[in-house]
Each structure stands twice: as structure tokens, then as C-alpha cells.
Amino acid sequence: MNKKDLPFKKLDLKSKLSVIIGIGLILFVAVAITAFFIFFCVTGFFRLFGVSYESNTSIVIFILLCFLVGAFFEFIEKILVVMVSLSFDNRALYLSLTFTIHFFMNLITFHIVDRIMSSIFIPAHVLLAASALIAFIEVVFDKKHAKSH
Template sequence: MPEKNDSFREMNLKDKTATVAGITLLIILVLGFVLGLYFFGLAGIFKLLGVHYKSIWSLVVFVVSFFILGIIFELFSKTIFKLSVRNITREIWVFFIRISFEVTTNWLVLFTVDEFMHSITLSWKTEIIIALLIALIEIAFDSDKD
């Protein structure tokens, strides 16, 4: 004979649909928040450095492209970084190697996105400054303690 709690454990189609919709909405909100931070952060940096862009949509495409390409580059960069500092014991050397990897990765992503987009043009000095700022912000907010 089934217990009373069995009916509560089984989810019907309506409950499953609501759960999937809720999780999907949460993922969309988190992704939108992160992209919004990147958007307004880069818009502010561009304003401070005097970078001009044709329209707000070109900035949106730039930020989304930077974000997607950055995730791909970051996967390889983090792996190479972890392998590089595996046997290094001095924290200052690990920090310098990490900042080098982060700046180089961010610069490569900025350079690549800038070369493919004609509506935003960054000078190499601006690319390096932005890459350095993003690397410092990423390191400051990184919760990884290795």
C-alpha cells in the first residue's frame, strides 16, 4: 500500500514544467546580470579612454562577442596557468605569472573582437589598458584561493 508521502515525492508534468521554467529563468537572469556588468563596465572604460563606437548595438555586439570568446580563451588559459605554476612555491611569482596570463588572454580576446568589428576601433594602447584593467578586476573578484 502506498504511503501518503509518495504522492508528494512524485512530481506531475505541471510541477516539472514549472521547475524547468524557473531554473531557465534564473540562468537567463544571472547571464543577463553578468553581461550587464560587462556592458556597463566596458562602456565606462570606453568613455574614460575616449573610444568611439557607431551605435549602442555595436557596443552590445562587442560585449557579447568579448564575453563568449573570453570564456573559450579562459578555458585554455586557466589550464595552462595551473600547469605552469604547479611547482612554484613563492606566491609573488604565481601572482606575476597569473597577471601575465590574464592580461595576455584579455588582450588577445580584445584584439580578435576588435579586428572583426568595424564599428569599434581600439588603439593598441587602449587594448592593453583595458586588458590590464579587466585582468586586475577579475583577479580581485576571484574567489579561488589556490
């Protein structure tokens, strides 16, 4: 057996460390690219719609709070969407109701985070536009339930 073909358990310490560090660097780069993409998208959206914020740190905190608060409402949202998918056979009605559920859950999430943070001021029309945009994206890319209707 070649050294390249050895299982991970049989590698020496130097090889194990290089494999672990290599995988860690790949994961770090992937997470960093994703985080920068989200940060610059949110920053661009805020500038486009005239949202006022004190610093870039407040945007990062806003994003993290949206993920934390959104995790709770995502659970409720999934339950409601499954209930709708089991209750209605009409595709148009299903899509309308799932859009409405996603829209209101996003709106509640953004509103709560906006009220928690005093360093960011988001006007009501921006909250509505962001919630509608994200809800539309969620409905369009929801292939699992949309194919069954």
C-alpha cells in the same frame, strides 16, 4: 501528504507547468540582470576612455565575440597557470607570472575582437588598460591557487 509536499513526478500538469515557468522566469531575470550589468559596465568603460563605436548593437556583438574568442584563450591560460603553480614555490613570482599570463591572454583576446569588428575603434592604450585591469582582478580573486603558495 499535503499537496505542497508531493514530489515533482506526482504533481498534476498545471502544477508542473507553474513550477517550470517560475524557475524559467527566475533564470531569465538573473541572466537579464547580469547581461545588463555587463553591457552598462562596458559602455561606461568605453565612454570613460573615449572608445568610438557606431551603435549599442556593436557593443553587444563586441561582448559576445570577447566571450567566444576568450573561451579559447581561457583554456590555454588555465594550462599555463597550472604549469606555473606546479613549477614555482615563490608566491611573488607566482603572482607575477599569473598576472603576465592573464594580461597577455586578455590583450590577445581584445586585439583579435578589435580587428574583427570595424564598428568599434579601441585605442592601444585602452586595450592595455583593460587587459591590465582584468588581469589584476583575476589574480586578486584567484583564491584556489593563491592559497597554496
